[in-house]
Amino acid sequence: MYIDLLAQPDFTSLTSSLTCGFIAGSIAPPELMRKIVTESTIKEIVVGYGTTENSPVTFLGFPRDDIVRKTETVGYIFPHTEAKVVDQVTGHIVPLHTTGELLIRGYCVMLGYWGDPEKTKEAITPENWYRTGDIASLDEFGYCRIVGRCKDxxxxxxxxxxxxxxxxxxxxxxxxxxxxxxxxxxxxxxxxxxxxxxxxxxxxxxxxxxxxxxxxxxxxxxxxxxxxxxxxxxxxxxxxxxxxxxxxxxxxxxxx
CATH class of the missing domain: 3.30.300.30 (ANL, C-terminal domain)
Incomplete structure (x- = not known):
């Protein structure tokens, strides 16, 4: 949506009162984020990450935050929520700054898929970790960088x-x-x-x-x-x- 808005030749003149925004649902390229804050009237924008199964946002970041801007992350995990990145084959936690599958655990995780215990078992571990299916890395500050989808x-x-x-x-x-x-x-x-x-x-x-x-x-x-x-x-x-x-x-x- 932001890409299409920025492509409109009269976008800035039509949206002079638009100063804040929220971006989520798909990976936001850093170049797009830069264009939003330099080529439009939007100066405050929040980046969100999550899944429907996680109710639905678990990480939140502000590009004006120096760490988020420099590391191109989706921010820091919500309170009372846990995250870890594991090796897709062994299931073991990987070192910081190493990519693997992102898992989430906390009050936000769904109980299961309605009427589908087999799919629920595939998505949620016995320890209640939800497998997001996203490839990510975590740094020493707890900021998360999304790299892509496992299946992609x-x-x-x-x-x-x-x-x-x-x-x-x-x-x-x-x-x-x-x-x-x-x-x-x-x-x-x-x-x-x-x-x-x-x-x-x-x-x-x-x-x-x-x-x-x-x-x-x-x-x-x-x-x-x-x-x-x-x-x-x-x-x-x-x-x-x-x-x-x-x-x-x-x-x-x-x-x-």
């Missing part, structure tokens, strides 16, 4: 690649309005990176320009093999991007 992780030739990292970088390109990255099947590497980009009408660019922009700035194996320009993304009724559908559309479009 791309495994290219044995390398684990988190789409959010590439998306954040692509948002810094002056022609890019919005970037979504998915893994598409590849016979040799298992998966390859496909960047699906919405481009500014007044700043056209080519796929090769995007790849050149990436060289020397991100790891070579994270540079998208495929760059596809799109006008829209498949969305849920609440406006969230359905990456599994986007992946299917890209594989069909690329005839993979």
């Amino acid at each position: 992780m791309i495994i290219r030739g044995g390398e684990n690649i988190y789409p959010a990292e590439i998306e954040h970088f692509l948002h810094t390109h002056p022609s890019v309005v919005e970037a979504q990255v998915v893994g598409v099947k590849d016979e040799r590497m298992g998966e390859e990176i496909c960047a699906c980009l919405r481009i500014r009408e007044d700043r056209p660019c080519s796929a090769e320009e995007i790849r050149e922009f990436c060289k020397g700035k991100i790891s070579h194996f994270k540079i998208p093999r495929y760059v596809v320009f799109v006008n829209e993304y498949p969305l849920t009724v609440s406006g969230k991007i359905q990456k599994f559908k986007l992946r299917e559309l890209m594989e069909k479009r690329l005839t993979l």
Whole structure:
């Protein structure tokens, strides 16, 4: 929603009284946050993270907070709530600043999925930890950084690649309005990176320009093999991007 608002040429003049905002529901690229506070009248904005199963916000951050701004986190966990990051294979807690699956425990966690004890057992451990399905890291101050979804992780030739990292970088390109990255099947590497980009009408660019922009700035194996320009993304009724559908559309479009 913020991306589309900022893309309107008369956005600032129409919203001169809009000074505060709240952003959640999806990972917010740092470049987007910078644009909100520098290119609009919004000067106070809160970043929230959570899930419906957690009632629904468990971390809250303020980009004006120096720590949140510098570390690109979603803030600090709510009182009376616990968080830990564990290895997806062993289930053991990982060291600080190391990525793993984020688990939440506290008064906010749901009792279970209605009439579905099996799904409840998959989501909540015997110790009442809720598995968020999100890849994250925690620092020594308790601030949380969300990297992406477990199921969205791309495994290219044995390398684990988190789409959010590439998306954040692509948002810094002056022609890019919005970037979504998915893994598409590849016979040799298992998966390859496909960047699906919405481009500014007044700043056209080519796929090769995007790849050149990436060289020397991100790891070579994270540079998208495929760059596809799109006008829209498949969305849920609440406006969230359905990456599994986007992946299917890209594989069909690329005839993979």
